[in-house]
Amino acid sequence: xxxxxxxxxxxxxxxxxxxxxxxxxxxxxxxxxxxxxxxxxxxxxxxxxxxxxxxxxxxxxxxxxxxxxxxxxxxxxxxxxxxxxxxxxxxxxxxxxxxxxxxxxxxxxxxxxxxxxxxxxxxxxxxxxxxxxxxxxxxxxxxxxxxxxxxxxxxxxxxxxxxxxxxxxxxxxxxxxxxxxxxxxxxxxxxxxxxxxxxxxxxxxxxxxxxxxxxxxxxxxxxxxxxxxxxxxxxxxxxxxxxxxxxxxxxxxxxxxxxxxxxxxxxxxxxxxxxxxxxx
Numbered sequence: 001x002x003x004x005x006x007x008x009x010x011x012x013x014x015x016x017x018x019x020x021x022x023x024x025x026x027x028x029x030x031x032x033x034x035x036x037x038x039x040x041x042x043x044x045x046x047x048x049x050x051x052x053x054x055x056x057x058x059x060x061x062x063x064x065x066x067x068x069x070x071x072x073x074x075x076x077x078x079x080x081x082x083x084x085x086x087x088x089x090x091x092x093x094x095x096x097x098x099x100x101x102x103x104x105x106x107x108x109x110x111x112x113x114x115x116x117x118x119x120x121x122x123x124x125x126x127x128x129x130x131x132x133x134x135x136x137x138x139x140x141x142x143x144x145x146x147x148x149x150x151x152x153x154x155x156x157x158x159x160x161x162x163x164x165x166x167x168x169x170x171x172x173x174x175x176x177x178x179x180x181x182x183x184x185x186x187x188x189x190x191x192x193x194x195x196x197x198x199x200x201x202x203x204x205x206x207x208x209x210x211x212x213x214x215x216x217x218x219x220x221x222x223x224x225x226x227x228x229x230x231x232x233x234x235x236x237x238x239x240x241x242x243x244x245x246x247x248x249x250x251x252x253x254x255x256x257x258x259x260x261x262x263x264x265x266x267x268x269x270x271x272x273x274x275x276x277x278x279x280x
Contacts (some may be wrong), residue, residue: 024053
């Protein structure tokens with residue numbers, strides 16, 4: 001969640017910067033030479049409209065500015081899609097760690113009444129594709145014949161209203177999804193335990209190195225027990241406790257510490273605080 005939060009902060013900042021780039025105006029004539037209207041008029045009108053006069057223009061304001069804005073929208077949409085894809089995966093029956101909100105009387109599948117389909121996340125995935133398509137159109141608007149044709153105009157009349165409305169909808173839908181997200185912490189722990197404890201192999205490796213073994217010696221011991229656990233279906237921690245090469249160097253208390261999940265989370269607090277703006 002901290003990763004997602006920070007990524008959306010970057011998306012927000014990109015859109016802010018892109019809005020500044022595109023919030024410009026010109027009244028400098030057909031070829032940008034102020035042949036009929038002085039620059040002072042342009043300054044006055046742009047100020048009244050909250051725009052910055054471009055320093056130089058042809059018949060049109062150059063469309064790299066507009067493309068940058070559309071790219072910022074597409075990046076934000078793609079981040080939301082990334083989050084939605086993860087939720088879709090975590091909602092799969094064989095994973096089952098989180099699921100979308102499911103209201104009373106809602107139907108998940110017309111054919112299979114037991115299903116709760118991740119329809120919100122799937123919808124977000126599709127809309128992100130749409131906005132990326134608009135992004136390509138904005139990039140193709142950059143090259144203009146003699147830098148002054150208006151082939152971009154017809155495109156922009158469609159892509160900018162649609163893309164901004166679509167992203168606004170995505171943000172609202174994603175907000176609702178996260179507010180109602182169902183988290184199954186018990187299933188998360190069950191899935192972790194499916195490995196038989198081999199997720200602690202690195203912790204054991206480092207503990208054995210600290211106890212005096214070389215990394216190569218420790219690696220051989222840990223790998224032998226980890227693969228043995230996978231092949232036999234026994235718990236990794238049980239095989240470790242029975243291995244004399246381990247118990248000769250680590251007592252029962254040290255082994256318990258190796259397999260304590262809390263030991264892996266000791267520094268996660270500062271990371272989350274940093275991501276949320278609570279630290280540097």
